[in-house]
Amino acid sequence: MEYLIPLLLFLIAFNTPRTWATDVRTPHYEGIDCNQCQQGCGNEQHLVTAGSTRQAVQIIIRNSCDGANLESALERNDSGGVFKLIIPEVGVRNAFCDVTDDGGNWTVFQRRMNGKVDFYRGWEDYVNGFGDLQGDHWLGLEALHQMTKGRNMEMKIRMIKKSGVYWIAKYSHFRIGPGSDNYRLRVSGYSGNASRGGLSYNNHRQFSTKDADHDRSSLNCASAHEGGWWYDRCGYSNLNGNFNKRRDKGLWWYARASNRLGFSEMKLRKRS
Ligand SMILES: [Ca+2]
Numbered sequence: 354m355e356y357l358i359p360l361l362l363f364l365i366a367f368n369t370p371r372t373w374a375t376d377v378r379t380p381h382y383e384g385i386d387c388n389q390c391q392q393g394c395g396n397e398q399h400l401v402t403a404g405s406t407r408q409a410v411q412i413i414i415r416n417s418c419d420g421a422n423l424e425s426a427l428e429r430n431d432s433g434g435v436f437k438l439i440i441p442e443v444g445v446r447n448a449f450c451d452v453t454d455d456g457g458n459w460t461v462f463q464r465r466m467n468g469k470v471d472f473y474r475g476w477e478d479y480v481n482g483f484g485d486l487q488g489d490h491w492l493g494l495e496a497l498h499q500m501t502k503g504r505n506m507e508m509k510i511r512m513i514k515k516s517g518v519y520w521i522a523k524y525s526h527f528r529i530g531p532g533s534d535n536y537r538l539r540v541s542g543y544s545g546n547a548s549r550g551g552l553s554y555n556n557h558r559q560f561s562t563k564d565a566d567h568d569r570s571s572l573n574c575a576s577a578h579e580g581g582w583w584y585d586r587c588g589y590s591n592l593n594g595n596f597n598k599r600r601d602k603g604l605w606w607y608a609r610a611s612n613r614l615g616f617s618e619m620k621l622r623k624r625s
Pocket of ligand 1: 566569
């Protein structure tokens with residue numbers, strides 16, 4: 354009889370739900386348990402209590418940059434800030450939300466502004482993303498695929514030529530195919546003041562890197578242009594080229610000799 358009470362206490366302790374239990378089906382990021390945001394990821398944002406019981410912190414995880422409020426940004430600057438996004442099949446990822454340009458709600462997936470990040474990288478890096486979210490970076494092909502899969506998304510490219518001219522190329526339809534199709538690019542519905550030909554030969558092409566040649570040239574276009582891109586034979590743009598080089602290996606749009614760029618930014622959002 355004297356063993357009954359300890360036995361009862363033991364059973365109660367092991368049948369009490371553990372708030373901080375992890376679940377292999379849910380994404381994890383820097384030790385954050387995202388169990389709770391799995392329950393309502395169709396919503397605008399999720400308040401997630403993360404960490405251990407001893408060291409709990411509250412962060413906001415969003416399922417997109419739609420309506421992102423800079424007050425909840427992890428870091429911020431004049432045009433937007435870094436937020437935690439939950440991306441289906443990818444998990445929780447930091448991303449830069451542009452909240453000012455053209456009505457905001459943009460997720461930035463590529464930026465070249467100072468050449469501090471090397472973009473002449475291999476396949477894995479381009480799939481998973483790299484760089485500094487407030488500076489030069491690439492969000493990652495898998496994230497792009499998951500964010501555009503079955504969704505109506507638009508895409509905007511902002512460029513500044515070395516000569517100081519501002520260019521916009523906007524596409525009302527933007528989709529990136531799955532990894533099994535090497536993240537094929539599909540854009541349509543161009544508007545803007547840059548040459549519309551910049552992506553014309555790269556559209557409908559698979560992505561290539563120096564170690565994964567999926568282009569339609571006998572050359573390795575990624576090596577010839579020192580970047581990763583949807584190369585064709587090899588095409589009329591190279592926004593992931595070498596920031597510090599000219600012509601073939603540099604950053605250019607449509608005409609490699611005359612349209613050298615000193616800035617480029619690519620971003621997507623839900624089509625309104
Ligand atoms: Ca080739």
